[in-house]
Amino acid sequence: MGQIIYDSAVTINGWIADSENSLQWLFEVAGGSEPSDDFGLPEDAAVIVEGSTTYEWVLAQENLLEHPERWRDAYGDKIVFVFTTRQLPVPEGAEVRMVSGPVQDALPSIRSAARGGDIWLMGGGELVGQFYDADALDVIALSAAPVFLDGGAPVLPRRIESDRLRLVEARAVGQFARLVYQVIPRQ
Structure with missing residues (x-):
């Protein structure tokens, strides 16, 4: 079975997004606007999981509804699970599965879709916290940027x-x- 990995950029003081849910602070850091092999981002992950705020931000930032051809640039051919209580738009040709309810209930479907591969949790922090609460988080990998924000979305509110x-x-x-931690399972 693959690992469940939370891999995220973060400010030095622990925010993954600013108070407007924007990642613009990250793109202003040298090297922050493009993925890097040096970060070891889980590009081989079979499945991506994210919350609705992250999903909607990416849709808007990349203008994916008007330019669905850009989906592959952001997600490749990966299945994306979005935790939400609403029906959200899906770019044409994208494989997006909307799920709601407890993480524990969705885990069998997510693991099945991953077919033994890794699962990348993109965010947000509260969703990742729910994976932690379910004892279903194996790795926390953070790339701390030289930025301090005065508020926003915490990296992991637990x-x-x-x-x-x-x-x-x-x-x-x-x-x-770059900091990578193995999460030790509960005994």
């Missing part, structure tokens, strides 16, 4: 003590500090 995290990587990647 209290997680050091006995649940094992550092497996820490290095500089351009202006970013």
Whole structure:
């Protein structure tokens, strides 16, 4: 079975989006606007999972409803699960599955779609926290940018003590500090 990986850019003080749910702060950092092999982003992930705020931001930022051909640039041919309580628009040709309810209930469908491959949690932090609560989070990988924000969306709004995290990587990647932690399962 593949791993469930949360891999995200974050400000030094722990925000993944500003108070308007924007990632513009990230694109203003040198190297922040393009994916990098140095970050080890889970591009081989079979499935992507995100919340509705993240999904809607990407749709708007990339203008994917008017230009569905750009979907592949953002998501490749991956199946995308979006946790939402609403019916959201889907770009033509995109494989998007809207799900609602507890993460635990959706996990069998997500794992089945991944076919043994990795599952990439894009965000937001509250959704990732629900995966953690369900003991279904294996890796937290963060690329900390040299940015401080005065508020926004927290990276992971949960209290997680050091006995649940094992550092497996820490290095500089351009202006970013790359940190990768293994999440230790509950006993």
